[in-house]
Amino acid sequence: MDLAVEIKDLVKQFRPAGRKEPLLAVDRVSINIALGEVYGLIGPNGSGKSTTMKALLGLVQPDAGVCRIFGNDSMRVDSRQDVGFLPENPYFYKHLSGSETLRFYGKLCGLRGAKLEARVKELLALVDLMEAGNRRLGGYSKGMLQRIGLAQALIQEPRLVILDEPTAGVDPVGSRQIRDLILDLKQRGITVFLCSHLLEQVQEVCDRVGIIFRGRMVKEGPIDELLAVEDQTEIVLRDASPELVAKVRELVAAEGSAELLRAGRPRTTLERLFLQETVDRREP
Ligand SMILES: Nc1ncnc2c1ncn2[C@@H]1O[C@H](COP(=O)(O)OP(=O)(O)OP(=O)(O)O)[C@@H](O)[C@H]1O
DSSP: OOEEEEEEEEEEEEOOTTOSSOEEEEEEEEEEEETTOEEEEEOSTTSSHHHHHHHHTTSSOOSEEEEEETTEETTSGGGGTTEEEEOSSOOOOTTSBHHHHHHHHHHHTTOOHHHHHHHHHHHHHHTTOTTTTTSBGGGOOHHHHHHHHHHHHTTTOOSEEEEESTTTTOOHHHHHHHHHHHHHHHHTTOEEEEEOSOHHHHHHHOSEEEEEETTEEEEEEEHHHHHOOTTOOOOOOSSOOHHHHHHHHHHHHHHOSSOOOOOSOOOOOHHHHHHHHTTTOOOO
C-alpha cells in the first residue's frame, strides 16, 4: 500500500515548568494514511492530537518513533514540500486583504508572476471569497478566516493537507462550506489528515478515524465498520400507516427470534434542522 503518512510508535513528552514528572503527551501512537484517504483523529482536549500532527510536520522533535510523509522522514525539511497545513489557531496579518495574504504565502512557496496571480484567484474562488478578496482580514468573520487559512494551506498544490480543527469556532453554515471543501479535496485525490471536535463532520468526511485518549490510540478503523451496530438491522419505511407498523410488530413478535427495538419517526440532527431553518429556507 502506498502511504501518504506513516507514524510509527510515536512518543512525545513535555516537561512543563513547575511540574516534576514529565507529561506524556503522545504514547506509542501509530497511524498509517493511504494515498487519497481522509483520516480523522478525534479525542478529548489535551489528548495529543495537535502534538501528533506537529511531530508529523517536524515541528516538534519526537522522543521516540518515526514519522514519514510520502516515505520521507519528517525531520527532513524537504518532506514538507508537498504538504499544506492549517494550524489550530492560525495567525494572519489583519491589515492584509485575503488576496494579499495568499500572495504572501504563495511567494514564500516560490510562486511568482502570472502563476501566482492565477493560483490566488483560483483559491479565492474555491473557498468562496472572491468578493471579499480585497477586504482586510481584520474585518473577516471566523468562518472566512478559516477558509482563507484553508486556501493558504493549498497554495502550493499539496498532495497532503493537514488540518488541525478546521471548523473551530465556525457556525454550522461555515462548517458545511469547509466540509464541502474537504470533500472536494478528496475528489481530487488529495490526502487529508484532520482533527476536529465536530464529530458529525468527521463522520461525514472521513474514510477512517482514530480515537486518541490520554496520548494513546484506543480505537481505529474504517468509519463504516466502527459505527455499525453488530447485532441490529435498520429498516426505514416511507408513508407507513399505523396498521402496517402494527403488522410488522406482530410479524416480529410471532417470529420470536428477533426483537423490535424501535418503531417511530426517525430524528433529524440539530445541525440539519439549523441549516434547514436558516440558509436553506426558501423565501415564500
Ligand atoms: N509545548 C508544550 N509544552 C508543554 N506541554 C504541552 C505542549 N504542547 C502540548 N502540551 C501538553 O500535551 C498534551 C497534549 O496536548 P495537545 O495539544 O497535543 O492535545 P490536543 O488533543 O490537540 O488538545 P485540544 O483538543 O485541546 O487541541 C496536553 O496536556 C498539553 O497541555
